[in-house]
Amino acid sequence: MLKRITHTFIHVLDQDEALDFYVGKLGMVVHTDADLGVMRFLTVNFPDQPDVELVLMLPGPPAYDDATAAEIRELVTKGAAGGGVIFETDDCRGTYESLSAAGVEFTQEPTERFYGTDCGLRDPFGNAIRFTQPPDGAIVAPLAEDLRAQS
Amino acid sequence: MSGAIEDRNRRMLRARDAMDRAFAQPLEVRALARIAHVSPAHFSRQFRATFGETPHRYLQRRRVERAMELLRETDRSVTEVCFDVGFGSLGTFSRTFRAIVGEPPSAYRTRFTAEGAALRVPACWAMAWLRPAG
Numbered sequence: 001m002l003k004r005i006t007h008t009f010i011h012v013l014d015q016d017e018a019l020d021f022y023v024g025k026l027g028m029v030v031h032t033d034a035d036l037g038v039m040r041f042l043t044v045n046f047p048d049q050p051d052v053e054l055v056l057m058l059p060g061p062p063a064y065d066d067a068t069a070a071e072i073r074e075l076v077t078k079g080a081a082g083g084g085v086i087f088e089t090d091d092c093r094g095t096y097e098s099l100s101a102a103g104v105e106f107t108q109e110p111t112e113r114f115y116g117t118d119c120g121l122r123d124p125f126g127n128a129i130r131f132t133q134p135p136d137g138a139i140v141a142p143l144a145e146d147l148r149a150q151s
Numbered sequence: 152m153s154g155a156i157e158d159r160n161r162r163m164l165r166a167r168d169a170m171d172r173a174f175a176q177p178l179e180v181r182a183l184a185r186i187a188h189v190s191p192a193h194f195s196r197q198f199r200a201t202f203g204e205t206p207h208r209y210l211q212r213r214r215v216e217r218a219m220e221l222l223r224e225t226d227r228s229v230t231e232v233c234f235d236v237g238f239g240s241l242g243t244f245s246r247t248f249r250a251i252v253g254e255p256p257s258a259y260r261t262r263f264t265a266e267g268a269a270l271r272v273p274a275c276w277a278m279a280w281l282r283p284a285g
Contacts, residue, residue, distance in 0.1 A: 079164045
């Protein structure tokens with residue numbers, strides 16, 4: 001029986017620049033930074049969640065030949081690599097303001113939806129990231145009539 | 152060689168993100184070209200080489216996608232929706248919507264309501280998957 005997600009992987013184009021962003025701006029911490037000779041195994045996590053690691057992978061040999069790695073980088077930079085992460089926050093708007101001031105590129109301003117308030121941004125390489133502030137109560141998908149009544 | 156393509160892709164993505172953020176604003180090729188660090192003359196061609204469609208077409212379909220959501224989920228009139236998403240005239244909006252969606256805005260709304268379909272999806276999902284293609 002499988003139980004839970006412990007690691008998820010994302011391609012980055014520069015691991016030091018990735019640390020500046022995921023640690024320096026988003027507030028994660030380095031979990032593992034290991035020189036394995038053929039690659040640098042670099043993972044980050046949130047301080048309150050040490051058992052879920054985001055692995056910051058640099059595509060390249062020997063796992064991928066140079067041409068394949070180039071294709072991966074091209075997809076990442078056009079926002080088409082398919083990876084992405086959604087974080088939870090307890091203050092979507094406040095976090096949006098402080099990250100905007102820090103120069104983070106947002107793709108969508110905080111927006112109210114039935115599942116909470118969320119917004120979208122890019123990491124420096126083009127990967128899509130979102131963060132969501134859940135509603136105070138239970139999440140209930142509204143009926144069409146309710147949505148119309150709100151507008 | 153590859154580095155140049157990556158660099159261009161990232162700059163074009165930045166310009167496309169700017170269009171998504173401000174889809175109701177007029178298409179300002181000069182402003183987008185500035186974001187993408189290319190000349191206005193090269194912007195449309197490079198955007199198309201990156202994403203497979205022109206900036207004009209991308210934005211037009213983004214606006215139609217946003218209009219479809221407003222038609223589904225609000226009671227705003229077709230005219231209000233038209234201006235909400237950045238079209239300058241009702242005639243252009245109706246013609247464009249019909250050409251892309253296959254039916255007029257009011258018919259889309261009526262059919263959607265009649266079918267009782269519940270579409271309560273995250274905004275990011277809608278913007279990625281409900282923008283009409285083809």
